[in-house]
Amino acid sequence: MSEQIEAIKDGVINGKHKEIEDMTKKAISDGVDLNKIINEALIAGMDVIGEKFSKNEIFVPEMLVSARTVKMALEIIKPLLKDEEIVDRGTILMGTVKGDMHDIGKNLVIMILEGAGFNVIDLGVDMSVEMFTQKVEEIKPDILGLSALLTTTMTEMKNVIETLEEKGLRSGVKVMVGGAPIDEKFAKEIGSDGYGKDASEAVRLARGCVEKK
Ligand code: B12
Numbered sequence: 001m002s003e004q005i006e007a008i009k010d011g012v013i014n015g016k017h018k019e020i021e022d023m024t025k026k027a028i029s030d031g032v033d034l035n036k037i038i039n040e041a042l043i044a045g046m047d048v049i050g051e052k053f054s055k056n057e058i059f060v061p062e063m064l065v066s067a068r069t070v071k072m073a074l075e076i077i078k079p080l081l082k083d084e085e086i087v088d089r090g091t092i093l094m095g096t097v098k099g100d101m102h103d104i105g106k107n108l109v110i111m112i113l114e115g116a117g118f119n120v121i122d123l124g125v126d127m128s129v130e131m132f133t134q135k136v137e138e139i140k141p142d143i144l145g146l147s148a149l150l151t152t153t154m155t156e157m158k159n160v161i162e163t164l165e166e167k168g169l170r171s172g173v174k175v176m177v178g179g180a181p182i183d184e185k186f187a188k189e190i191g192s193d194g195y196g197k198d199a200s201e202a203v204r205l206a207r208g209c210v211e212k213k
Pocket residue numbers: 043046047048049050051053054060061063064067099100101102103104105106108109145146147148149150151152176177178179180181195196197198199201202205
C-alpha cells in the first residue's frame with residue numbers, strides 16, 4: 001500500500017496526468033485510506049513541487065501540470081467523501097482572494113466541508129473585496145472562508161474583513177482564513193474568527209463557528 005502512495009506522489013511530482021486516474025482508482029479499490037492518498041500522496045507531492053520551484057529546479061509550467069494532476073485525482077476522490085445522509089450544518093461561502101489563482105487547497109477544503117455536511121458555495125479565485133461583500137450581503141452565509149497562498153495577497157483578507165465591518169455585515173458572518181502563508185497570529189491580527197491549517201481543521205473550525213453564532 002505504501003508503494004501505491006509513493007507511486008501517486010511520484011505521479012504528482014512528475015505530472016503523470018495520463019496515469020493518475022488509474023493509479024488513484026486502483027489504490028482506492030485496494031483499500032488505501034482516502035486521507036492517506038490526499039495527505040501523504042497528493043499534498044506531499046505538491047510540497048515537493050513547491051520546494052523544487054523555490055530552488056529553481058522547475059518552473060510555472062511544471063507546477064501547472066502537477067496541479068492539474070492533483071485535480072484529476074481529487075475528482076475521483078470527491079464523490080467518495082460525501083456522507084450518504086444529507087445534513088445541513090450551515091452555509092459557507094469560500095473563495096481565494098484577489099490576485100491569487102491558487103485553488104487546490106480551497107477546493108480540497110470545500111470537498112471535506114461538504115463531506116461533513118456543510119452547504120458550500122464556491123466563489124472561485126481572484127475574488128475582489130467588493131465581490132466577497134456583495135455575496136455575503138446577498139447569500140447571508142453562516143461563514144465566509146478566505147484562502148490565500150501568496151504573501152502578497154494575504155493582506156487582502158484584512159481588506160475583506162474591514163469592508164464587511166464598514167458595510168455593517170461583519171456581525172452576521174463568521175470569517176475563517178487559511179492558506180500556506182497564514183498562521184494563527186496573522187488570523188488574530190486581521191480580526192478573523194479563526195485559522196485552519198488544513199481541511200480537517202477547517203471542519204473543526206466551521207463547526208465551532210456555527211455553534212457560536
Ligand atoms: C500549485 C502551485 C501553483 C499553481 C496553482 C494551480 C492551482 N490551480 O491552484 C500555479 C502554477 C498556477 C501557481 C502560480 C504561482 N505561484 Co504557486 N504554488 C503552487 C504550489 C506548488 C502548491 C500549492 C498547492 O496546491 N498546495 C497543496 C494544497 C492542498 O495546499 P494549500 O493550498 O496550502 O491548502 C491547504 C491549507 O493551506 C489549508 N487551506 C487553504 N485554503 C484555506 C482556506 C481556509 C478557510 C482554511 C480554513 C484552510 C485553508 O487547507 C488546504 C488543505 O490542507 C505552492 C507551493 C506549496 N507547497 O504551497 C506554490 C506557491 C504557493 N506558489 C508561489 C508562487 C511564487 C507562484 C507565482 C507567483 C509564480 C510565478 N512566478 O508566476 C504564481 C502566482 C499566480 C497567482 N497570481 O496566483 C510561491 C508563493 C511564495 C510566497 N511567499 O508568496 C509558492 C509557495 C512556491 C514557492 N515555494 O515559492 N502556483
